[in-house]
Amino acid sequence: MTGPNDVEEEQQKIGAFARFLISHHAPLLRSIVLSPDPNLHYPLLVDFAELLDFDPSLAHLFFSRPSHLLPLFDEAARRCQDVILENPDDLGHTASKKYHVHVRINVGGSPLESPETFPSIGRIRVKHRGILLTLKGTVIRSGAIKMIEWEQLYECRRCKHRFKVHPELEAGKSIKPPTSCPSRGSKTCEGTYFAPIEDSKVCHDYQEIKIQESTQLLGVGSIPRSIPVILMNDLVDMVKAGDDVIITGVLSAKWSSDLKDVRCDLDPILIANYVRRTNQLKSEIGIPDDDIKKFEQFWLHHKTAPLRGRNAILQGICPQVFGLFTVKLAVALTLIGGVQHVDASGTKIRGESHLLLVGDPGTGKSQFLKFAAKLSNRSVITTGLGSTSAGLTVTAVKDGGEWMLEAGALVLADGGLCCIDEFDSMREHDRATIHEAMEQQTISVAKAGLVTTLSTRTIVFGATNPKGQYDPNQALSVNTTLSGPLLSRFDIVLVLLDTKNPEWDAIVSSHILAMNGEQGSKNAEFIDNIWPVVMLRRYIHYVKQHFKPVLTKESERVISSYYQLQRRSAIHNAARTTVRMLESLIRLAQAHARLMFRNEVTQLDAIAAILCIESSMTTSAIVDSVGNALHSNFTDNPDEEYAKQEKLILEKLQVIEEFQ
Numbered sequence: 001m002t003g004p005n006d007v008e009e010e011q012q013k014i015g016a017f018a019r020f021l022i023s024h025h026a027p028l029l030r031s032i033v034l035s036p037d038p039n040l041h042y043p044l045l046v047d048f049a050e051l052l053d054f055d056p057s058l059a060h061l062f063f064s065r066p067s068h069l070l071p072l073f074d075e076a077a078r079r080c081q082d083v084i085l086e087n088p089d090d091l092g093h094t095a096s097k098k099y100h101v102h103v104r105i106n107v108g109g110s111p112l113e114s115p116e117t118f119p120s121i122g123r124i125r126v127k128h129r130g131i132l133l134t135l136k137g138t139v140i141r142s143g144a145i146k147m148i149e150w151e152q153l154y155e156c157r158r159c160k161h162r163f164k165v166h167p168e169l170e171a172g173k174s175i176k177p178p179t180s181c182p183s184r185g186s187k188t189c190e191g192t193y194f195a196p197i198e199d200s201k202v203c204h205d206y207q208e209i210k211i212q213e214s215t216q217l218l219g220v221g222s223i224p225r226s227i228p229v230i231l232m233n234d235l236v237d238m239v240k241a242g243d244d245v246i247i248t249g250v251l252s253a254k255w256s257s258d259l260k261d262v263r264c265d266l267d268p269i270l271i272a273n274y275v276r277r278t279n280q281l282k283s284e285i286g287i288p289d290d291d292i293k294k295f296e297q298f299w300l301h302h303k304t305a306p307l308r309g310r311n312a313i314l315q316g317i318c319p320q321v322f323g324l325f326t327v328k329l330a331v332a333l334t335l336i337g338g339v340q341h342v343d344a345s346g347t348k349i350r351g352e353s354h355l356l357l358v359g360d361p362g363t364g365k366s367q368f369l370k371f372a373a374k375l376s377n378r379s380v381i382t383t384g385l386g387s388t389s390a391g392l393t394v395t396a397v398k399d400g401g402e403w404m405l406e407a408g409a410l411v412l413a414d415g416g417l418c419c420i421d422e423f424d425s426m427r428e429h430d431r432a433t434i435h436e437a438m439e440q441q442t443i444s445v446a447k448a449g450l451v452t453t454l455s456t457r458t459i460v461f462g463a464t465n466p467k468g469q470y471d472p473n474q475a476l477s478v479n480t481t482l483s484g485p486l487l488s489r490f491d492i493v494l495v496l497l498d499t500k501n502p503e504w505d506a507i508v509s510s511h512i513l514a515m516n517g518e519q520g521s522k523n524a525e526f527i528d529n530i531w532p533v534v535m536l537r538r539y540i541h542y543v544k545q546h547f548k549p550v551l552t553k554e555s556e557r558v559i560s561s562y563y564q565l566q567r568r569s570a571i572h573n574a575a576r577t578t579v580r581m582l583e584s585l586i587r588l589a590q591a592h593a594r595l596m597f598r599n600e601v602t603q604l605d606a607i608a609a610i611l612c613i614e615s616s617m618t619t620s621a622i623v624d625s626v627g628n629a630l631h632s633n634f635t636d637n638p639d640e641e642y643a644k645q646e647k648l649i650l651e652k653l654q655v656i657e658e659f660q
Contacts (some may be wrong), residue, residue, distance in 0.1 A: 140212045491587060
């Protein structure tokens, strides 16, 4: 029960916060007053750091008792509107007081971004209950939007006192009739009969979501924890499954269902006050200006020999694996990707590339998968044996009598990279579900009456073993047991065969022994000159963000001629030489131009894309000496080597042009 002193104290807090709003957020309050719809819920965003500067004691009190002070802050926002409405001449006729204004607290840039008040979901404890808490995670489940009874006016039949009753979210979502009268008269009212006032019920929008901590921040063996979050009013429908979010709110607890002979536990739940989507920030990771200058100076230094510069970057990809130049180039081009194209009819042609490594055991496939995941800002690693179609795409789960969709690996990797090891271990039915996700970049779902489409703008990086001994005379689909339609969706398919090559074996064995032997210091010097992972990651993000390469006439002619040649000569790999291959060539040429720090696709980029496709074809149309991708090494003078290959390719393609 609250006394007169408590009421006076509350009024002081409302007054202090109202002064803060008038001094710092008058334009925002003015725009709310001028809004035409009086029934909408309006958010009023307040930075905690500003409140801390204005009134430290009020800010500290709010941090420790947010549940008590938030309704007072909302009341202060309503009172501030009265101050603004005192001058109606400045506002016009549409100005009116809005009763549904909610103060949203943004803790970004304030002392609350400390580990104590910004813990990972797995580190939430009882001590965090009741304080203002901020959690970061990925939305894995998004519930339906419902209506909740939020306020009901009751009248005491004995003393005629009227008071509002709100639901206890811990005990349930419905309002329970009061048991005692809260009147503040001279005598305590002992009334026990209360009548609800007609038409006084207030309902609010309500939605439950579930967020899970990022698996990339966890150690090996840790299970990612999740927590349900309650969104209300203007916060509902702000996020969907697969979104990265930072949520500020109050940690509460909810009684689990009271089943007979089952212990009733309290489950933690976060009642959200402010939700910030960080999807847009994924591509905008902080790249210091010093690093951008380094990139520009690097390419100025390699202006005369650009391919030597390119190879210096590629050597930083998986440096523990010796050689494998073709694979490292393919990984770089896949991660960088091309430019998404939308034609006049609205049809999208994806910019993301997909890569499949087919190889014998011990050829370093999994090493490349793990390293690629480090270079991507958002990645999910899974194995074919441990993945079902529901785990990869989306699954329908029943929670509290209601069906919800829970996001799988491809949806959680939206805007990033999905690595699938042991691709051949997946069941045929499960492999078929990723067809749409790879090409159309969406997943259409019809489960348990939920019919929807989810976004999967994901790079798929697969690794698989061949079926038995690889037979070069057979088609790729026979050697891998993967269907033609699925293979055609991969931009690059590299075959790594562990064939006996005495010269190569001698080089590799001496390299591995040197890593552990006396020559370790020489290797340490070599590794010092290699781009570190952080630098590579920043470089990939920078070129994806800043370069949108356009095809030149020369590159268009080279790509078109090569595509026509492949269509004529393809016998074994008819499934691979479709229009998708032409799109793949364009994507790879654009990715190579980005890798070379350029905004236009030159003939060099087109020929580099052709060499990549040639390496991924078991039967080459042009280069007879492609050889095994496993035995491809970095050459001492790549620019000279390229000049020879360019001459050879252009001579072959010239035949096509003359023939036409």
